[in-house]
Amino acid sequence: MNTLKLKLLLGGILHKKLRLFLSVLGIIIGVSALFLMNTFGEAAKKKTLKEIETFGPDILMILPGQVRVSAGRAIQTEQRTTLKMEDAQALEKIYGIKALSPLFSGTGTARYSFKTITTMLNGVNESYIFLRKFSLIEGRNFLKGEITGYKKVAILGYKVKKELFGEESAEGKVILINKLPFVVIGVLSPIGIDASNQDQDDQILVPITTSMSSLFNADYLSGIYVAVENPSLIPQIERNIEELLLKRHRVSPSNIDFKIIKAEDIFKFRLEASKLFTTLVQSISILCLLVGSLGVTAIMLLSVNERKKEIGLRLAIGASRRGVLLQFLLESILITFVGGLVGLLIGGLLSIILLPLLKYPWVFPFKPIIVSSALTVFFGLISGVYPAYKASQIDPAILLKGL
Amino acid sequence: MSKPLIQLIDIRKKFQSGKITYEVLKGINLEVYMGDFLAIMGPSGGGKSTLLNILGLLDRPDSGLYLFEGREVNTFSEKELSRLRNQKIGFIFQAFHLIPWATALENTLLPALYGGEITKEKIQRAHELLEKLGLGDKKNHKPAELSGGQQQRVAIARALINNPTLLLADEPTGNLDSQSSEEVIKIFENLNKEGLTIIMVTHEREIAQRAKKIKFLKDGKFIED
Numbered sequence: 001m002n003t004l005k006l007k008l009l010l011g012g013i014l015h016k017k018l019r020l021f022l023s024v025l026g027i028i029i030g031v032s033a034l035f036l037m038n039t040f041g042e043a044a045k046k047k048t049l050k051e052i053e054t055f056g057p058d059i060l061m062i063l064p065g066q067v068r069v070s071a072g073r074a075i076q077t078e079q080r081t082t083l084k085m086e087d088a089q090a091l092e093k094i095y096g097i098k099a100l101s102p103l104f105s106g107t108g109t110a111r112y113s114f115k116t117i118t119t120m121l122n123g124v125n126e127s128y129i130f131l132r133k134f135s136l137i138e139g140r141n142f143l144k145g146e147i148t149g150y151k152k153v154a155i156l157g158y159k160v161k162k163e164l165f166g167e168e169s170a171e172g173k174v175i176l177i178n179k180l181p182f183v184v185i186g187v188l189s190p191i192g193i194d195a196s197n198q199d200q201d202d203q204i205l206v207p208i209t210t211s212m213s214s215l216f217n218a219d220y221l222s223g224i225y226v227a228v229e230n231p232s233l234i235p236q237i238e239r240n241i242e243e244l245l246l247k248r249h250r251v252s253p254s255n256i257d258f259k260i261i262k263a264e265d266i267f268k269f270r271l272e273a274s275k276l277f278t279t280l281v282q283s284i285s286i287l288c289l290l291v292g293s294l295g296v297t298a299i300m301l302l303s304v305n306e307r308k309k310e311i312g313l314r315l316a317i318g319a320s321r322r323g324v325l326l327q328f329l330l331e332s333i334l335i336t337f338v339g340g341l342v343g344l345l346i347g348g349l350l351s352i353i354l355l356p357l358l359k360y361p362w363v364f365p366f367k368p369i370i371v372s373s374a375l376t377v378f379f380g381l382i383s384g385v386y387p388a389y390k391a392s393q394i395d396p397a398i399l400l401k402g403l
Numbered sequence: 404m405s406k407p408l409i410q411l412i413d414i415r416k417k418f419q420s421g422k423i424t425y426e427v428l429k430g431i432n433l434e435v436y437m438g439d440f441l442a443i444m445g446p447s448g449g450g451k452s453t454l455l456n457i458l459g460l461l462d463r464p465d466s467g468l469y470l471f472e473g474r475e476v477n478t479f480s481e482k483e484l485s486r487l488r489n490q491k492i493g494f495i496f497q498a499f500h501l502i503p504w505a506t507a508l509e510n511t512l513l514p515a516l517y518g519g520e521i522t523k524e525k526i527q528r529a530h531e532l533l534e535k536l537g538l539g540d541k542k543n544h545k546p547a548e549l550s551g552g553q554q555q556r557v558a559i560a561r562a563l564i565n566n567p568t569l570l571l572a573d574e575p576t577g578n579l580d581s582q583s584s585e586e587v588i589k590i591f592e593n594l595n596k597e598g599l600t601i602i603m604v605t606h607e608r609e610i611a612q613r614a615k616k617i618k619f620l621k622d623g624k625f626i627e628d
Contacts, residue, residue, distance in 0.1 A: 015504040313500045318489020318517035400452040
């Protein structure tokens with residue numbers, strides 16, 4: 001009985017199906033775009049936040065020379081040789097520093113059996129992989145003795161291991177790095193490109209001592225990674241580090257020959273960029289929704305005009321003007337709502353396909369769903385008001401004027 | 404004699420078209436009693452449709468008095484008029500005005516939608532009406548699948564669903580062939596015998612003659628004959 005009532009009230013919607021489809025197309029496109037872009041915005045934010053997490057809110061990076069943070073990457077514009085191993089040792093005494101690792105980076109060749117590759121060689125200490133929150137899929141970390149003892153041991157990045165060993169286990173094998181034999185003691189799990197703009201899977205970690213003496217014969221560092229006990233102490237520690245290093249290097253603050261970089265510095269830009277992107281796309285989607293709802297308005301006006309007789313009849317046999325107004329308002333809302341639902345479905349499907357394809361983390365788009373649905377109902381209401389008003393103003397007397 | 408169902412006293416109606424104003428109804432006086440079957444004839448442009456619109460509460464006169472069941476219609480609100488149309492008046496149109504996407508049964512039930520709930524009794528009554536009008540096997544057909552005569556019979560069923568006291572018909576046979584016209588006027592005669600009051604506008608003399616009373620409307624006034 002209720003279905004009959006519903007059909008008599010709203011059956012007119014499905015009368016012209018192609019037209020109905022065309023009218024909701026704009027809404028479908030608008031909603032799916034809105035949904036997709038909201039999802040992407042959320043995913044991008046989540047991705048950046050995750051990168052901050054892996055880089056660590058508790059991490060400071062000290063680089064020699066001038067460093068510019070641009071486009072979300074830390075770019076070293078000028079290499080200096082003023083940062084020394086002794087600096088790293090001195091920093092250990094600063095209160096609040098949990099761990100630190102000196103870093104010496106260089107490129108070199110690695111060879112195993114008949115395969116040779118060129119890769120980054122990063123000299124570090126035993127704290128480095130904890131500090132960077134890297135994990136191992138095979139083997140173990142450096143021992144303190146291996147660092148102090150200038151041992152020729154290596155931990156391979158994921159890609160390096162794949163290229164040299166394939167599926168074979170690398171642990172315990174001997175590889176040649178710059179023609180010197182190193183024993184592989186571990187393999188890092190996949191990490192990807194990090195905020196220092198380096199593919200962390202394409203590297204070999206070796207003891208800092210070995211790296212500086214046997215491989216590169218250098219007496220300076222490429223950088224120092226510092227982990228603090230408590231991220232809220234960062235400003236204080238940053239000041240202490242700066243003071244200490246300025247004193248050790250005997251330079252004035254205006255001639256500073258190093259830079260301290262925090263996770264925030266790097267990601268601030270990216271978060272802002274992704275926010276800007278999201279706002280931009282959202283406004284475009286809303287514009288699209290607006291155009292879509294104008295389409296619905298046009299089609300509803302057409303429909304009202306075409307169904308004048310039906311409306312007149314409804315009024316003649318006892319429908320109130322308010323009832324007719326509500327009926328057509330309901331039709332518009334229903335049309336846009338269904339369009340919105342289809343749009344959500346398409347947007348959801350596309351994000352399921354596209355997010356993994358673009359290596360974005362999966363987010364359950366709770367907010368986008370609510371925002372999109374609320375907007376469609378709102379636009380449905382807007383698009384229906386005028387046609388519904390027109391419908392309610394039809395004069396039932398037209399029924400008697402002949403045909 | 405009892406009080407009239409409908410009483411019109413000096414009803415006037417003007418229409419404006421650009422700068423020219425026509426007086427379409429120039430003082431109509433009419434009394435219709437329960438059980439009457441009145442045919443209104445006259446040339447086109449004579450004000451028949453306007454009069455029917457006023458009688459059917461679809462339009463209001465500019466001046467004059469319209470009493471429906473003794474109550475003055477002019478004082479009613481839009482809502483009360485809607486309710487009166489729904490409960491007391493059944494409409495039959497020349498062009499049937501069935502809803503194209505609804506079946507015969509659904510079309511019949513349309514006024515019930517606006518008279519409150521579509522009850523089991525109403526559905527039962529819709530079935531009975533359609534059967535009585537010879538459409539027992541067409542209940543689930545859409546208007547496009549029915550002949551003109553059948554469509555007009557669906558419209559009659561629709562007009563009767565809420566058990567009205569007055570049936571208003573505007574050229575009910577205007578779009579029908581002679582056989583279908585005969586069927587429809589026969590139905591009217593039977594309904595009138597059962598006590599239904601009918602006012603019918605037509606320009607076909609042989610159809611009008613089946614009514615109990617004929618009135619001629621010309622230039623906005625009834626001609627006495």
